[in-house]
Amino acid sequence: MMKVVVLRWGHRLRDERLTSHLLLTARAFGCSGIVVSDVNDWDILETMTKIVRDWGGPLTVEMGISWRKVVTAWKKKGGISVHLTAYGENIQEGNVLKRIIAAKKDILVLVGSQKVPSEFMQSQVSDYNVSIGNQPHSEVAALAVFLDRLYQGRELKKQFYEPKLRILPNPRKKVVIKFGERDTLKS
Amino acid sequence: MMKVVVLRWGHRLRDERLTSHLLLTARAFGCSGIVVSDVNDWDILETMTKIVRDWGGPLTVEMGISWRKVVTAWKKKGGISVHLTAYGENIQEGNVLKRIIAAKKDILVLVGSQKVPSEFMQSQVSDYNVSIGNQPHSEVAALAVFLDRLYQGRELKKQFYEPKLRILPNPRKKVVIKFGERDTLKS
Numbered sequence: 001m002m003k004v005v006v007l008r009w010g011h012r013l014r015d016e017r018l019t020s021h022l023l024l025t026a027r028a029f030g031c032s033g034i035v036v037s038d039v040n041d042w043d044i045l046e047t048m049t050k051i052v053r054d055w056g057g058p059l060t061v062e063m064g065i066s067w068r069k070v071v072t073a074w075k076k077k078g079g080i081s082v083h084l085t086a087y088g089e090n091i092q093e094g095n096v097l098k099r100i101i102a103a104k105k106d107i108l109v110l111v112g113s114q115k116v117p118s119e120f121m122q123s124q125v126s127d128y129n130v131s132i133g134n135q136p137h138s139e140v141a142a143l144a145v146f147l148d149r150l151y152q153g154r155e156l157k158k159q160f161y162e163p164k165l166r167i168l169p170n171p172r173k174k175v176v177i178k179f180g181e182r183d184t185l186k187s
Numbered sequence: 188m189m190k191v192v193v194l195r196w197g198h199r200l201r202d203e204r205l206t207s208h209l210l211l212t213a214r215a216f217g218c219s220g221i222v223v224s225d226v227n228d229w230d231i232l233e234t235m236t237k238i239v240r241d242w243g244g245p246l247t248v249e250m251g252i253s254w255r256k257v258v259t260a261w262k263k264k265g266g267i268s269v270h271l272t273a274y275g276e277n278i279q280e281g282n283v284l285k286r287i288i289a290a291k292k293d294i295l296v297l298v299g300s301q302k303v304p305s306e307f308m309q310s311q312v313s314d315y316n317v318s319i320g321n322q323p324h325s326e327v328a329a330l331a332v333f334l335d336r337l338y339q340g341r342e343l344k345k346q347f348y349e350p351k352l353r354i355l356p357n358p359r360k361k362v363v364i365k366f367g368e369r370d371t372l373k374s
Contacts, residue, residue, distance in 0.1 A: 024325055055323060093344065129357075132343065134356050137216070156277060157280065166321075169275060169321050170275070172309065
């Protein structure tokens with residue numbers, strides 16, 4: 001199975017909650033790693049560390065590296081990059097997703113913001129520019145739908161390694177089991 | 188076609204960007220209206236007004252109404268409510284989405300936060316409690332994937348009414364046309 005890592009470009013400290021949501025989405029939707037490029041944000045690192053401790057891993061978290069270095073290293077190792085942008089090829093038209101899947105390569109998903117440099121759309125940076133619809137919305141929404149379609153829904157049943165907590169889906173109640181109390185479940 | 192409206196519960200003024208992303212996602216993914224319950228936030232109203240003016244409508248925006256009143260009125264008119272929560276039935280298991288579609292009713296999508304009262308999971312409030320996976324992530328991600336699956340991707344090609352701006356999808360460039368300049372396109 002291909003490896004998918006998300007690179008968050010353009011994080012600002014005041015966007016902490018938005019970036020946290022993006023990174024949580026990357027983890028929950030099957031990515032094996034996340035990179036917050038060009039800036040360090042220790043609160044976000046703490047949030048993600050806590051999530052992995054409580055809900056399971058594995059997940060690599062990198063911060064502060066230049067986006068250019070990450071992209072160059074990724075491509076040197078034979079991976080491809082997919083830039084999510086409202087301006088790119090609409091995932092609902094044409095065959096861009098098919099081409100990405102057919103490449104059978106590890107994928108670095110570049111997630112920017114409105115202010116992403118236009119250089120990001122060029123082939124030295126992005127092998128594919130993909131839009132999740134061509135309307136302004138949210139990089140969190142775009143990432144979720146891209147990954148849901150890439151993995152064809154399988155990611156929503158992913159089992160994480162060594163969680164302390166696990167939700168048991170229930171139509172009417174909040175049911176959370178704690179690791180070590182699983183035997184109770186069988187009764 | 189059924190009507191879908193999103194109700195955002197638990198908005199706090201410091202969450203402006205996150206709620207904006209949620210509302211932009213609702214619009215871009217085919218909802219006809221949004222409600223921010225129990226609180227007024229004029230910055231968000233301005234953001235959404237500007238988006239509709241530039242990128243097209245229609246979209247109803249309501250604010251400050253009690254969530255209970257909205258839910259009660261919706262149900263009285265024959266609509267159903269779907270609560271997105273990490274604790275609910277996993278959309279990837281069982282048949283909860285099929286049941287929702289089969290109901291052929293207008294849908295009020297309730298989007299809360301971690302602190303949503305447990306009352307939200309009860310049948311007086313939610314007809315369905317749906318989880319987009321059972322991991323902690325983001326209400327923006329959850330809403331996007333729910334709507335993408337509900338509309339089976341058709342929402343990403345939705346044409347909006349009277350936009351001033353429209354993106355032309357392109358694999359390598361940012362191409363935006365302005366309303367009134369469309370004739371140029373034909374050349």
